[in-house]
Each structure stands twice: as structure tokens, then as C-alpha cells.
Amino acid sequence: MLNFALRRVAVAFCVAFTVAVFSFFLLHLSGDLATAIAGAESSAAQIEQIRVQFGLDQPIATQFVEWLWKAMYLDFGRSFYFQDQVTTLIAGRLGVTMTLGGLSLGFALLIAIPLGVLAAIKRDTWVDRVALTISVFGQAMPSFWFALTLILIFAVNLRWLPVSGSGTWQHFVMPVIALGTYAMPAIMRLTRNGMLDVLSSDYIRTARAKGLRTGTVLFKHALRNAVIPVVGLAAVQLGFMLGGSIVIETIFSLHGLGHLAWEAISRNDYPVVQAVVLLLSVVYIFVTLVADLLNAALDPRMRSN
Amino acid sequence: MSETSAVVDPLTAALPRVSPWMRLGRRALGHHGFMAGALVLGAIVLLALFAPLLAPHDPYAQDVSLRLIPPVWDAKGSWDHVFGTDKLGRDYLSRLIYGARISLMIGGLAALISGLIGTALGVAAGYFGGKVDAAISYLITTRLSMPVVLVALAVASLVGGSLKIVILVLGFLLWDRFAVVTRVATQQIRHAEYIAAAQCIGASTWRIVVSEILPNILNALIVVATLEMAHAILLEATLSFLGLGVPPPEPSWGLMIAEGKQYMFFKPWVIVIPGVALLVLVLAINLLGDGVRDVTAPENRN
Numbered sequence: 001m002l003n004f005a006l007r008r009v010a011v012a013f014c015v016a017f018t019v020a021v022f023s024f025f026l027l028h029l030s031g032d033l034a035t036a037i038a039g040a041e042s043s044a045a046q047i048e049q050i051r052v053q054f055g056l057d058q059p060i061a062t063q064f065v066e067w068l069w070k071a072m073y074l075d076f077g078r079s080f081y082f083q084d085q086v087t088t089l090i091a092g093r094l095g096v097t098m099t100l101g102g103l104s105l106g107f108a109l110l111i112a113i114p115l116g117v118l119a120a121i122k123r124d125t126w127v128d129r130v131a132l133t134i135s136v137f138g139q140a141m142p143s144f145w146f147a148l149t150l151i152l153i154f155a156v157n158l159r160w161l162p163v164s165g166s167g168t169w170q171h172f173v174m175p176v177i178a179l180g181t182y183a184m185p186a187i188m189r190l191t192r193n194g195m196l197d198v199l200s201s202d203y204i205r206t207a208r209a210k211g212l213r214t215g216t217v218l219f220k221h222a223l224r225n226a227v228i229p230v231v232g233l234a235a236v237q238l239g240f241m242l243g244g245s246i247v248i249e250t251i252f253s254l255h256g257l258g259h260l261a262w263e264a265i266s267r268n269d270y271p272v273v274q275a276v277v278l279l280l281s282v283v284y285i286f287v288t289l290v291a292d293l294l295n296a297a298l299d300p301r302m303r304s305n
Numbered sequence: 306m307s308e309t310s311a312v313v314d315p316l317t318a319a320l321p322r323v324s325p326w327m328r329l330g331r332r333a334l335g336h337h338g339f340m341a342g343a344l345v346l347g348a349i350v351l352l353a354l355f356a357p358l359l360a361p362h363d364p365y366a367q368d369v370s371l372r373l374i375p376p377v378w379d380a381k382g383s384w385d386h387v388f389g390t391d392k393l394g395r396d397y398l399s400r401l402i403y404g405a406r407i408s409l410m411i412g413g414l415a416a417l418i419s420g421l422i423g424t425a426l427g428v429a430a431g432y433f434g435g436k437v438d439a440a441i442s443y444l445i446t447t448r449l450s451m452p453v454v455l456v457a458l459a460v461a462s463l464v465g466g467s468l469k470i471v472i473l474v475l476g477f478l479l480w481d482r483f484a485v486v487t488r489v490a491t492q493q494i495r496h497a498e499y500i501a502a503a504q505c506i507g508a509s510t511w512r513i514v515v516s517e518i519l520p521n522i523l524n525a526l527i528v529v530a531t532l533e534m535a536h537a538i539l540l541e542a543t544l545s546f547l548g549l550g551v552p553p554p555e556p557s558w559g560l561m562i563a564e565g566k567q568y569m570f571f572k573p574w575v576i577v578i579p580g581v582a583l584l585v586l587v588l589a590i591n592l593l594g595d596g597v598r599d600v601t602a603p604e605n606r607n
Contacts, residue, residue: 011446018447027459036463136595140587142539144546145562145580152573236449243452247543261455262547265462273459277452284450 004296004303012289019281020071024064027270036268037080054080067274076275081267086275089260096166096256097245100175105238107180108187113230116191117223120199131192135185143244147178147251164253175252182244183237190233194226228298235291239284332600339596345589353405361387362396364403364556369394376574388578391564397575400556401582407557408538408586411472415537416530418476423483424526428514430484431491441484448481454543461549471550475537486529490522524601531594535587542583558583 027033034051051057055066070077076086119131154174155163161170198204199222207217246258253259257276264272296303333339352359371394375382382389388397430441457474464470494500503513519526542559544550551557553564558579565575 011443015443015447015450018443019450022447022451023456026456027463033463136588136591137584140535140584140591142542142546142559142580142583142587144543144559145576145583148562148566148569148576149580152569152576156570239450239452243454246452246454246458247547250547262458265455265458265549268462270459270463273455277455277459280452280455281450284452288450 001296001300001303005293008289008292008296012285016278016282016285019285020068020278021064023274023277023281024067025060027274028060028063033268033270037270071275071278077271079264079269079272081264081269082272086271089272090257090275090279093255093257093260096254097242097249097258100172100179100245100249100254100256101238101242103172103176104179104241105183105234107176108183108237109230109234111180112184112187113191113227116188117195117218117226119188119192120195120226121218123196128192131188135188138181138185141181143178143182144247144251146181147174147248150174150178151251164251166252166254166256171252171254175248175254178251179241179244179248183241186237187230187233190230191226194229195222198222198226228295231294231298232288232291235287238287239280242280242283329600333596336596336600338592339600342589342592342594342596345585346593349405349586349589350409352402353409356402356406360396360399360402361385362399364395364399365554367393367395373568373572373575375572376578379574389574391561391575392568397561397578400561401558401579404556404558404561404579404582405586407468407551407555408541408583411468411475411541411551412534412538412590414472415475415479415541416534418472419478419480419533419537420483420526420530422477423480423529424487424519426480427484427487428491428518428522431488431495432510432514432518434492434495438488441488445481445484445488448478453478453540457540457544458547458549461544466544466549466552468551468555471541471544475540479533479536479540482533483526483529486525487522490525491518494518494521524597527601528594528598531590531597535590535594538583538587538590 034047034054034056037054038047038050055063058066067077074087076090078084079086079089082089115131115134119128122128151163151174154161161173162168165171204217204222207221212221242257244258245256246261248254249256249258250262257279261273261276263269264276292302368390371386371390372392374386374390374394376389376397377384377387379389386396386398388401390396391400426441426444430438457478460474461470500513500517503517508517541550541557542562545557545559546563548563551560553560561579562576565572565579569576
């Protein structure tokens with residue numbers, strides 16, 4: 001187990017480093033940053049001044065090493081637009097996004113797992129079909145459009161919730177539903193299929209043959225094993241949701257990391273963009289690492305690779 | 306003796322000949338999801354192909370005197386503009402029909418590019434195994450840990466959003482699922498006897514991949530292609546909605562929702578109609594993909 005854990009952690013560090021390389025060069029190679037920052041109508045002298053001011057006249061390798069070295073100490077430089085350290089900006093916004101991500105994942109799990117279990121128990125009945133229909137629609141709905149529809153229904157017509165902004169818990173209700181619905185279908189399908197597999201296995205038949213109560217068989221024996229793969233998927237979905245938060249936070253004017261990323265992207269504030277890309281990737285890498293270790297602890301067969 | 310001769314001899318009786326293709330066709334016809342998806346997607350493809358003939362108006366023609374006319378089911382609507390008009394007086398139905406071209410083109414081409422990249426990587430990893438597999442798996446993990454929406458937005462913002470850029474960015478970002486699925490599918494058949502047989506008669510690696518492996522993982526490939534096509538269509542709509550995808554005045558459905566956003570409180574149909582169009586298209590593609598999976602591998606159905 002220790003061996004597996006150490007190897008897995010080493011891989012996670014390498015992946016994080018590769019992502020840092022990718023995100024740095026992707027942004028530097030996809031256009032002339034100095035021109036992008038200065039704006040299209042500025043003069044050659046102004047562009048040159050910006051190039052020197054932000055160190056963009058240095059060789060790209062030098063720029064990268066310098067950026068990475070500072071990034072290891074959580075120093076991502078100054079924002080071009082916000083007149084503040086990137087790290088300070090991110091620290092101020094991180095709480096909102098983590099709350100949103102955590103609550104959305106909780107919401108998705110709370111709906112998806114019972115629905116998946118129910119669909120598996122009542123296989124091929126109307127319950128199963130309703131669950132499947134929900135998951136198919138959930139998958140096909142553009143999340144930004146779903147968010148706007150929620151605003152129309154709950155904020156404009158029913159006036160139950162505020163349209164946008166942050167501050168009270170009411171501001172989180174619609175963003176959580178919008179973001180959670182995005183992650184729900186995959187979790188539901190996996191729970192359902194895992195449950196179906198487990199229910200047809202020998203040890204469940206044995207448990208039933210022993211005369212155990214249906215509830216005991218389902219929840220003590222079947223669900224525990226069916227839910228193991230869901231741990232891994234939930235980690236992956238959390239990563240996707242953090243990426244998706246950029247859309248949802250923009251629509252609901254929630255001042256989190258996604259909103260910050262959006263503002264930074266639309267203003268070519270690339271130190272912020274780079275830092276957010278790296279941070280979200282690192283969160284994803286960390287969460288999937290934890291899920292892998294958790295899985296390995298729960299199920300020794302997972303330690304092989 | 307005379308009685309037994311009346312019994313049909315099971316060995317010589319002419320059974321109706323059913324080829325595997327016919328059996329596949331019958332299963333497809335009997336699969337409601339597959340048929341519904343295929344019919345709706347087919348209809349949308351036809352709409353897109355014959356857009357100039359079917360659109361009642363020019364999708365780009367502005368007329369400020371006809372701004373924000375409600376659709377026909379509203380009391381103030383008229384049959385002249387079935388889905389009403391937008392803030393510049395452009396006919397919504399015509400823009401919707403032309404918008405199908407953008408969605409289908411981006412979905413199709415992005416899925417094609419990512420399919421080529423992902424399949425090449427996945428098959429190589431699955432076939433060669435060892436170090437090649439380790440390197441490619443590492444690449445897949447790295448790609449998966451980068452947030453797609455964020456990277457796509459950042460690149461589109463630096464390069465400038467356009468149809469071509471959106472296709473390329475999505476094509477180069479969405480190959481991960483192709484690689485994951487083809488890698489596992491190739492591993493599963495890597496040691497099958499027909500692969501060994503092909504190697505014994507001296508077939509080249511290229512030949513084995515093209516004529517033995519690819520045909521056998523084709524169904525998995527089609528399923529992933531539909532998923533990624535749907536994914537790309539939704540991402541294009543998201544990018545265009547945020548103003549970094551297809552630029553105006555193109556009738557992208559995501560852009561139509563963005564343009565209608567400021568009017569949605571009083572005229573909700575401006576966002577409902579293009580949203581429903583997106584939902585229907587993506588739903589049809591997903592149903593088709595699920596159907597292909599069920600029809601080609603009924604033993605895996607759950």
C-alpha cells in the first residue's frame with residue numbers, strides 16, 4: 001500500500017509539472033501577449049514598453065523558469081488589470097468556488113445515488129425509465145441555458161430566489177442546482193449499473209438465501225460495493241464542475257474563481273489566467289489522487305497499477 | 306414410413322437466410338431510442354443541408370422596424386415570422402435553421418480531429434503496451450487534469466474567436482475519451498487468435514491495425530464519436546454564449562442565447578427557442594450513440 005501510494009504521489013507531481021509547462025507555453029505561443037495586453041490601437045512604442053515592463057522581451061525559457069520558480073512559492077506575480085498580487089486575488093475568491101463545488105457535488109450525489117439504486121432495484125419499470133429519462137435530459141442540456149431557465153422560473157416568475165450576486169445562502173441555491181445537474185447523470189448511471197452488477201452476484205444471492213431482510217441485503221451488502229467506483233467518478237466530476245464554474249459563476253455573478261478567470265480572460269490578464277488554470281488542474285490532480293488512494297485502501301485489487 | 310416423410314427434415318429444410326447485417330438492421334429498427342435519435346438527427350441534417358431553400362427569410366437581414374416580434378403562438382405573433390424576430394429584426398426561424406449548420410459542422414469536424422488524434426494514441430498504447438502505453442497514459446492523465454472550458458476560452462481569447470479556431474481548439478482538446486476507450490478496446494483484442502494469425506502470415510503492424518483492430522473496435526469508436534460530437538456542440542454554444550466562440554453576426558445557437566439574454570425577462574422565448582434547439586440536437590445525438598452501443602453489443606446492455 002505504501003509503495004503504491006508513493007508511486008501514485010510521484011506521478012501526481014509529474015502531471016502537475018507537465019500541466020504547468022503546457023499552460024505556460026499554450027498561452028505564450030497562441031499570440032503576441034504584449035500586443036494583446038496593450039490593445040489593438042496602441043503604438044509600436046507602447047507595445048515595446050509593455051514588453052519590457054512585463055519581462056516579455058526575455059527568452060521564453062527564461063520566462064518559464066522564473067515563473068515556475070516563483071509559482072512554487074505561490075507567487076504568480078501581479079495582475080495586469082486588478083492592481084493586486086495574483087495570489088491575493090485567488091485567495092479571496094477560492095472560498096466561494098470551493099463552497100459552490102462542494103455543495104454541487106453533494107447535491108449531485110444526494111439525487112444521483114438514491115435514484116440510481118432505485119432504478120436498479122426497480123429495473124425495467126417506470127421508475128427505471130423516469131430515472132433514465134432524467135439522466136438523458138440532464139446530459140443534453142447546455143448548463144448555461146439551464147441556469148438562465150432557472151433564473152426565469154425561480155427568480156423572475158416565482159420570485160423565490162435572488163437573480164444573481166453572492167452574500168446569502170439563497171444566492172447559492174440556483175448555481176448549485178445548475179452545476180450539480182451537470183454532474184448528476186454520469187453518477188446516476190454508474191450507481192445503477194454498479195448496483196445491477198452487484199445484485200446479480202453470488203454473495204448477494206447467498207445473503208438472500210440466508211434469509212436476511214431485503215433492506216439489510218441492499219444497504220449493508222450491495223450498496224457498499226456498488227458505490228466504490230462512484231468515489232472515483234465523483235472526484236473526476238468535481239474537477240469538471242470546477243471547470244464548469246466559470247460559466248455558472250459568470251451567469252449568477254458569484255464572485256468566485258470562475259468569475260475571476262472569466263474577467264481575466266476577457267481582459268488578457270494572463271498571469272491570472274495561468275494561475276487559475278494551474279490551480280484548477282492541481283485541485284483536480286489532488287482530488288483524483290485522494291480518490292485513488294481511498295479506492296486502494298478500500299479494495300486491495302486496485303493497488304496493482 | 307409415409308408418416309415420417311411428412312415431417313420436415315431439419316437438416317435439409319430451407320431456412321430463411323438472415324445475414325448478420327440484416328440482424329443488425331432489425332435490432333436497430335426495434336430500438337426506440339436509436340430510431341428516435343436517427344430520425345431527429347436526420348431531420349436536422351436535412352434542415353442544415355437545404356437551409357437556403359427552407360429558411361423563409363435571410364438570416365442576416367436586419368430590419369429595426371420588426372424588432373422582437375413574438376413567435377406565432379403568442380397573441381401578437383404572425384405566421385410571417387413563425388419563431389418571431391431578434392433584437393435586430395432578424396427572422397428567428399431562419400437563424401435557427403442556419404445555426405444548425407454551425408453546430409453540426411463544429412460537432413462533426415471537432416469529433417473528426419479529436420477522433421483521429423485519440424484513436425491513434427489509444428490504439429498505439431493498447432497495441433504496443435509497455436513504455437508506449439505508459440507514455441500515452443501519462444499524456445491522457447495530463448490532458449484530463451486541464452479544465453477544458455478554461456483552456457478553450459483562454460486560447461480563443463488570445464487568438465480571436467472564429468469558426469476555424471473553435472473547431473481546432475475543441476478538436477485538439479477532446480481526444481481524451483477516444484484515447485481511453487480505444488486503448489482498452491485494443492488491449493482486449495490484442496491477444497485474440499486472429500491477431501496472432503495475422504502476425505503469423507507476416508502482416509505488417511499497419512495492416513493489422515487497419516484491417517484487424519479498427520474494424521473490431523469500430524462500434525466503441527462510433528459511440529465515443531457521438532458523445533464527443535454532442536460535447537463539442539455544447540462547448541461551442543458555451544464559448545459563443547460567453548462571446549469567445551463564433552463571432553456575430555453568425556447565427557450560432559449559443560450566440561443567439563447570449564444576444565437574447567438582456568431581453569429574457571420580458572421576452573423569454575428569445576432564449577427558450579435556441580436552447581430547446583440545442584437540447585433536441587444533443588439529445589438526438591446521445592440517443593443515437595446509446596442506440597449504437599445497444600444494437601452492436603446487445604450482450605453488454607444494462
